[in-house]
Amino acid sequence: MKNTKFLIQSAVIAAVYTALTLLLMPFSYGFLQIRVSEALTILPFFTPAAIPGLFVGCLLSNLLGPYGFADMVFGSAATLIAAMGSYMLKRIPIMVPLPPVLANGIVIGAMLYFVYGVQIPLYASILWVSAGELVACYGLGYPLLRYLKKYKNIFELH
Amino acid sequence: MIRDITLGQYYPGNSWIHKLDARIKIIWTFVYIISLFIIQDFWGYIIIVANLVLIIGISGVPLKFIMKGLKPIFFIILFTFTINMFMTKGTPLFHIWFLTITKEGLYNAIFMGIRLVLLIIGSSMLTLATKPINLTDGIEKLLSPWQKFGLPSHELAMMMTIALRFIPTLLEETDKIMKAQMARGADFESGNIINRAKSLIPLLVPLFISAFRIAQDLAMAMEARCYRGGHNRTRMNEMKLHRRDAVAVFFMLVFLGLVIVQAQGLFTMIPGLM
Numbered sequence: 001m002k003n004t005k006f007l008i009q010s011a012v013i014a015a016v017y018t019a020l021t022l023l024l025m026p027f028s029y030g031f032l033q034i035r036v037s038e039a040l041t042i043l044p045f046f047t048p049a050a051i052p053g054l055f056v057g058c059l060l061s062n063l064l065g066p067y068g069f070a071d072m073v074f075g076s077a078a079t080l081i082a083a084m085g086s087y088m089l090k091r092i093p094i095m096v097p098l099p100p101v102l103a104n105g106i107v108i109g110a111m112l113y114f115v116y117g118v119q120i121p122l123y124a125s126i127l128w129v130s131a132g133e134l135v136a137c138y139g140l141g142y143p144l145l146r147y148l149k150k151y152k153n154i155f156e157l158h
Numbered sequence: 159m160i161r162d163i164t165l166g167q168y169y170p171g172n173s174w175i176h177k178l179d180a181r182i183k184i185i186w187t188f189v190y191i192i193s194l195f196i197i198q199d200f201w202g203y204i205i206i207v208a209n210l211v212l213i214i215g216i217s218g219v220p221l222k223f224i225m226k227g228l229k230p231i232f233f234i235i236l237f238t239f240t241i242n243m244f245m246t247k248g249t250p251l252f253h254i255w256f257l258t259i260t261k262e263g264l265y266n267a268i269f270m271g272i273r274l275v276l277l278i279i280g281s282s283m284l285t286l287a288t289k290p291i292n293l294t295d296g297i298e299k300l301l302s303p304w305q306k307f308g309l310p311s312h313e314l315a316m317m318m319t320i321a322l323r324f325i326p327t328l329l330e331e332t333d334k335i336m337k338a339q340m341a342r343g344a345d346f347e348s349g350n351i352i353n354r355a356k357s358l359i360p361l362l363v364p365l366f367i368s369a370f371r372i373a374q375d376l377a378m379a380m381e382a383r384c385y386r387g388g389h390n391r392t393r394m395n396e397m398k399l400h401r402r403d404a405v406a407v408f409f410m411l412v413f414l415g416l417v418i419v420q421a422q423g424l425f426t427m428i429p430g431l432m
Contacts, residue, residue: 018321115277140359
């Protein structure tokens with residue numbers, strides 16, 4: 001039961017992530033992105049199934065989005081790294097939303113700079129993307145974490 | 159609001175491109191993107207554009223439909239173009255107020271602008287002409303050699319398939335919850351960006367609870383039917399390579415060859431050509 005449940009939980013997290021990204025489409029992609037679904041990056045705090053879940057969710061969102069292949073490869077890789085980081089930091093709740101801000105800021109900022117040729121300085125590109133992530137992860141993600149703590153039992157794998 | 163979303167950008171069709179094996183199309187897209195970065199001058203774009211026109215022509219996806227997909231990224235194209243034009247240093251062409259447009263800047267702006275447009279049109283051709291379900295199957299197959307090194311390719315593909323299946327359900331669910339909360343006086347549309355983000359919490363918490371309830375039921379149903387991972391599972395549609403896939407690979411190699419030859423400047427060695 002445990003394996004199948006883990007698999008399905010990941011799949012459902014991926015589906016929620018993708019649904020939210022698509023729902024708030026214009027803000028979810030690109031340079032000025034505030035991807036609300038990034039608030040879900042706090043989920044590794046509750047269940048390790050969120051690590052593959054967020055990875056697949058990001059992969060699907062970028063696959064369906066307008067930015068094409070590079071976003072799919074780099075964006076998902078950044079999310080995977082971030083999710084693992086969040087999982088490792090789960091003992092300190094306030095630090096949980098930090099890895100996605102850093103990983104996405106650096107990877108996506110660099111991607112916009114190198115791949116899409118946005119000619120602003122590299123550090124500005126990184127800061128810009130991080131700012132959007134900061135709003136999503138701390139503005140929404142962290143309060144979400146505190147609310148979901150009351151419903152911890154839904155994440156149990158039994 | 160939710161009615162407007164077409165899942166992905168798949169354009170249903172029955173063309174030669176639609177029928178190609180998803181694996182071949184994914185590899186094709188990789189080659190296409192790499193070649194965009196090999197190209198160093200405007201001549202190179204002729205090969206890329208010719209290839210793209212050919213593919214769009216065969217696929218029968220209307221140009222209008224493709225352009226619609228470009229709309230959300232129009233801003234970034236414009237932004238890149240402007241920044242490139244004003245920020246590149248070189249021989250000045252003319253001044254507007256305090257801004258100077260240089261020859262190199264204009265060249266760079268147009269070059270990068272075209273690259274960006276081609277990058278996005280080219281890679282969206284993959285999703286336009288391939289069903290999302292076939293794409294995930296293709297990804298699973300392409301990743302399966304890594305299974306030996308511990309990559310759970312079957313599990314990843316299964317997750318993608320289930321997630322794709324549940325996205326419409328969840329979109330509907332989100333809509334319902336949104337309406338229910340609005341009926342209770344929730345406000346999703348006013349306030350500054352932080353307040354707006356916070357107003358999504360009464361949406362997200364019930365969404366999670368309902369999503370995880372679905373997960374619970376589905377896991378139980380799968381267990382009851384003895385699902386135990388990828389070993390020896392058969393599938394409804396086996397992926398098979400046909401002759402058309404071989405033809406596609408041949409054209410891909412020709413295309414890559416042309417791009418490399420062009421980028422190395424080998425065409426200029428043929429007397430009388432350029």
